Amino acid sequence: xxxxxxxxxIIEIRKYxxxxxxxxxxxxxxxxxxxxxxxxxxxxxxxxxxxxIANAFDDINIEWLLTGNGEMFKSEGSESARMKIIDLxxxxxxxxxxxxxxxxxxxxxxxxxxxxxxQLMQRDML
Numbered sequence: 001x002x003x004x005x006x007x008x009x010i011i012e013i014r015k016y017x018x019x020x021x022x023x024x025x026x027x028x029x030x031x032x033x034x035x036x037x038x039x040x041x042x043x044x045x046x047x048x049x050x051x052x053i054a055n056a057f058d059d060i061n062i063e064w065l066l067t068g069n070g071e072m073f074k075s076e077g078s079e080s081a082r083m084k085i086i087d088l089x090x091x092x093x094x095x096x097x098x099x100x101x102x103x104x105x106x107x108x109x110x111x112x113x114x115x116x117x118x119q120l121m122q123r124d125m126l
Contacts, residue, residue, distance in 0.1 A: 028052030048103045054085040
């Protein structure tokens with residue numbers, strides 16, 4: 001077991017994957033400013049970020065991320081990250097589950113709008 005915080009492990013994953021904060025945030029469906037605040041330990045990682053990591057990086061061992069047990073990367077026989085996140089979310093109250101889902105949906109909408117705006121700006125520049 002490691003003594004690293006979840007935040008330290010998130011930074012380790014991002015650096016191992018050689019991603020900028022912006023790219024990592026995009027892949028995990030959070031804003032770059034939120035990721036910056038997490039990495040600078042101004043705020044704790046949200047459940048939406050943990051779900052985003054599980055969805056974006058299916059090779060990451062979620063048990064390692066959450067508890068420090070095991071290795072960073074899944075072994076062939078380990079349970080899928082999505083199943084662990086689903087189990088974690090199902091253990092929460094219905095109200096908290098709705099908050100998490102709402103947060104994920106809202107973040108996705110924001111990124112869809114940002115992508116659309118970037119496409120419009122590119123088209124206008126051509």
